[in-house]
Amino acid sequence: MMFKGSTSIILVGWLLMVTGDRECSWSRTTVQKVDSCPVNKSTYEQRRMEKNCQALAELQHCTTPSNFLYHCLINEYGDALIEVCAPIFIINGYCAEYNIIGARIQPHYSLKCSDINPPCGDRYNSTDAYLYTGCYDIVKKNQLKTNVNTNTVSSTELSTTVGEIPVKENSSLETQPALIAVIVIVMIAVVTVVIAVPILVIKRRGYPCRKVSEGSPEQNPLMPLKKSTILSGSVTNFTCDRSRYEKFINLGKALRDTLLVEGDTLQDKMDENKGLKDLLS
Structure with a gap:
């Protein structure tokens, strides 16, 4: 053992x-x-x-x-x-x-x-x-064998990388027209605003209705002054707010057309009213 x-x-x-x-x-x-x-x-x-x-x-x-x-x-x-x-x-x-x-x-x-x-x-x-x-x-x-495989992989990666370059370039070229279109639209909008704003301001402020070189304001009772320069008792320039009187003028025209009978003139109506007035008095 x-x-x-x-x-x-x-x-x-x-x-x-x-x-x-x-x-x-x-x-x-x-x-x-x-x-x-x-x-x-x-x-x-x-x-x-x-x-x-x-x-x-x-x-x-x-x-x-x-x-x-x-x-x-x-x-x-x-x-x-x-x-x-x-x-x-x-x-x-x-x-x-x-x-x-x-x-x-x-x-x-x-x-x-x-x-x-x-x-x-x-x-x-x-x-x-x-x-x-x-x-x-x-x-x-x-x-x-290892070197060949490494070179093959490197060549494949290089080809892939080179193949991607044109795609990126094309993508940038495709985006350029869209960018140009946006710029043009913005410029047009800016120009439109620049032109439209003064026009709207002018319309809202009013515009000259009549230019009078002689006479007095009383000669034009239906044209109230908004801005005027009074020199030697005569009005050199005035403007009116057209929108405030247009509806009254239109109403008068409508009333006139209603009262006139076909064939009558405004003078006929005035003579008729004058005779009626004399009769009543």
Whole structure:
């Protein structure tokens, strides 16, 4: 029983070492996206020296310093290349990737070694990923597709924007005649008011009825003065309020027409009235 318990503890510890140590947050601090990865030994050594992973190898606690090495791998999405200092890992049958979220090197399960050209090895160290350029080529193809899609979307948006410009211009052109019509109507109304107001004021105040240069007001008893200037016993000018006497004049005309018999004249009626007056007296 004690042997079985000890075996279980050893297995659990081994699993923790294998799985739990796979995440290395130290490696995440060294991640850098690059345009290309080395494809031969000399370029690999040059880039390894520039990255200088040895400076951090003594500080990190993910693995032994000798296993904390330079890598150039694809990312977890297969659309970018990454330089990183990370613990070495053995890859079986797939392209190698560095997962930024998990902070670890692992197989890129959507890219089998047998599906790329040239194919990668069935089993290889993650530091040897530079030997299998077919994995890098997939990234370049994915980047090209992304750029094409981005350009297509940009072109569509540009076409839509350019297509909208004439519509806006036409709309403004269509509103101009309506605006001009409103302005013209307002101007006509203003001019009409300016002309009509003085006329109405003049009519309400009255207007000259007769101009007399000689004589006195008594010579015109039916034309009362509204405004007059009397010089040397003569009236030089006067006006009358026509509306106040028109109804009496019209009433007199109607009465005259009623009294006159057809064929009679006003003089006949006057003579007749005079004879009647003499008879009564």
